[in-house]
Amino acid sequence: MPVSARWGGAGTLARVTPEELAEAIRNVLIAAVTDGSLALPVDEVPVPKVERPRSREHGDWATNVAMQLAKKAGTNPRALAQLLAERVGALDGVASAEVAGPGFLNIRLDAASAGELARTIVTAGTAYGTNDSLAGQHINLEYVSANPTGPVHLGGARWAAVGDSLARIMTACGAEVTREYYFNDHGTQIDRFARSLLAAARGQETPEDGYGGSYIGEIAARVTADEAGAGRPDPATLPDVEATEVFRARGVDLMFAAVKAELHDFRTDFDVFFHEDSLHTSGAVERAIGRLRERGVIFEADGATWLRTTDFGDDKDRVLIKSDGDPAYFAADVAYYLDKRARGADCAIYLLGADHHGYIGRMMAMCAAYGDEPGVNMQIIIGQLVNLVRDGQPVRMSKRAGTVVTLEDLVDAVGVDAARYALARSSMDSMIDIDLNLLASTSNDNPVYYVQYAHARIRSVARNAAERGVSRDAGFDPAQLDTPHDSQLLGVLAQYPAIVAQAAALREQHRVARYLETLAAAYHTWYGATRVTPRGDDPVDAGHVARLWVNDAVGQVIANGLGLLGVTAPERM
Structure with a gap:
């Protein structure tokens, strides 16, 4: 394929994504190998990394591929960069290609080529930014998974926002994602929950190791009422063991139904709710130990069954079946x-x-014991704590003391959009402070308001343009997008697909949020420096129409990005 064939019909750059430019540079390198100008095997020609230069004065795009390949090709980086500059600079749609520093290649596109991106985005619509970088992968993503012993607390809210956002992002990159909630319905915490319900029903003090939130009394009353409605005796009057079992069975069902409703209202739904208890009742534990025994990593000692995790990097071996026979x-x-x-x-x-x-070592060792690859077949993301602040003072939370700050509390204070965005815009390994006053404000200091307001402004501009007779149907002349502000905004728009792919690959949803804030800032600057509608009685010209395309392209990208975070893109604010 000729080099120019990748650049669209009539000698004009069809799209100006970094991926397209990188492929074009690779074709230039292959052509140089083919004609003997570059001593390098064709199969060693990579797709170069193309990035925005730190200073836009250096051009629209830059690559260091010459520095990467020079030694293999038996030349020096600047000489190879100069060879590339001459050939890349001759491509239709490229205004110039210049060598900088030790061998960087800075590339500047002409206005028409750069502007074509607006048409690409508007035409693609909701598909812009999607890709197949994770195609063929089946990913099981487990998040929230809190014990069903109380409402979703603030930490669980963070996992809900982050997990759901990651699921959306990875799906946009072609993965088949199973959203899963591990339902901890087996163990001592459920016992404590049941005893707490029974104590509340009997008007007794909360057990020392129990749960004392007001929701305990509400659920206990509901269980009692439901039993009466079914013609059964008041469970509080039954013997302790029988009464506890009634409150365990009914109380857990009611609590978990409330949890699922809370999460649904938070736009967080799951494909699978997996019951821990089923692992013990279905024989899954025995089958798993049998599989590991076949692999020679199980041993018996002190009357217990152990997994030899030290063979796979753990600090000590782990008990699977205790000496009393319990798992x-x-x-x-x-x-x-x-x-x-x-x-x-x-x-x-x-x-x-x-x-x-502290679980990471044993979990990764277990993965390796099965013959799988830790970090590939199993990945663990640890999230840090969330602190809630109001009027400059921390809002304390303590689930067992009954002063828990819940997901419902957060949503009531700031709404679903602000809550999801605030919880998803930071790296999971960072502790975050949620300022309720800031999130409830309508100021540019509030990041979700800043991004949503940009979208609302974009839609307002589009409505005003329609009233003034500016329409995309009038055609599109991308060469009209010739100001530095146009170039800057188009440059930010072009980064979106790569941001989505990076967020998916690195499991870092916050990259999308931070990008949207950068895009909103670029749009607000562009809005103040250019015109989509004519002034006064001035006629509509090709420049107005071209900038309407850009305006709508930005709106599409913001809407797409917010959608990946489960946040709405308002038409008006």
């Missing part, structure tokens, strides 16, 4: 991972709280 908690983890893989997951991603940091 250790880790046994469920071992069985659960095998179950995920058996259901087709190529990669099992766990979003866990900061208190689970």
Whole structure:
């Protein structure tokens, strides 16, 4: 294929994404190898990395591919960069290509080529930014997974916002994502929950190790009412063991139904709700141990069954079946991972709280014990704590003391959009402070307001343009987009697909949010420096129409990005 063939019909650059430019530079390199100008095997010609230069004075795009290949090609970086500059500079749509520093190649596009991006975005619509970088991968993404012993607390809210955003982002990159909630319905915390409900129903003090939130009394009353409605006796009057079992069964169902409703209202839904108890009742634990025994990594000692995790980097071996015959908690983890893989997951991603940091070693060792690759087949993302602040003072939370700050509290204070955005815009490994006053404000200091307001302004501009007779139907002359402000905004727009792909690959949803803030800032600057509608009685010209295309392209990208975060893009504010 001739080099120019990648650049669209009639000798004009068809699209100006960094991916297209990188492919064009690779074709230039291959042509140089083919004609003997570059001593390098064709199969060693990479797709070069193309990035925005730190200073826009240096051009629209830059690559260091000459420095990467010069030694292999038996030349020096500047000489190779100069060869590239001459050939890349001759491509239709490229205004200039210049060598800089030790061998960087700075590329400047002509206005028409750069401006074509606006048409690409508007035409693609909601598909702009999607890609196939994760195509063929089945990812099991587990998040929230809180014990069903109370409402979703602030930490769970963070996992909900982050997990759902990551699922949307990875799906946009072609992955098949299973959103999963691990339902901890087996163990001592459920016992404490049941005893707490029984105590509330009997008007007794909360057990010392129990749960004392007001929701306990509400659920206990609901259980009692439901039992009466079904013609059964008041469970509080039954013997302790029988009464506790009634409150366990009914109370857990009611609590979990409330949790699912809270998460649904937070735009966080799951494909699978996996019950921990099923691992023990279905024989999954025994099957998992059997699989590991076949691999020679199980041993017996002190009357217990152990997994030899020290062979795979753990600091000590781990008990699976205790000497009394009961399974250790880790046994469920071992069985659960095998179950995920058996259901087709190529990669099992766990979003866990900061208190689970010590679990990483044993979990990764368990993955390796199965013959899988830690970091590939199993990935663990540890999230740090969330602090809630109001009027400059921390809002305390303590689930067991009954003063828990819940997801519902946060949403009531600032709304779903602000809550999701605030929780998703920071890296998971960063502790964050949520300022309720800031999130409720309509100022540019409020990041979600800043981004949403940009979208609302864009839609307002489009409505005003229609009233003044500016329409995209009048055609599109991208050469009209010839100001530095046009170039700057188009440059930011071009980065969006790469941002989405990076966010998916690195499991870092906050990259999308931070990009949107950069795009909103670039748009606000562009809005103040250019015109989409004519002044006064001036006629509509090609420049107005071209900038309407840009205006609408920015709106599309902001809407797409907010959609990946589960945040709405308002038409008006």
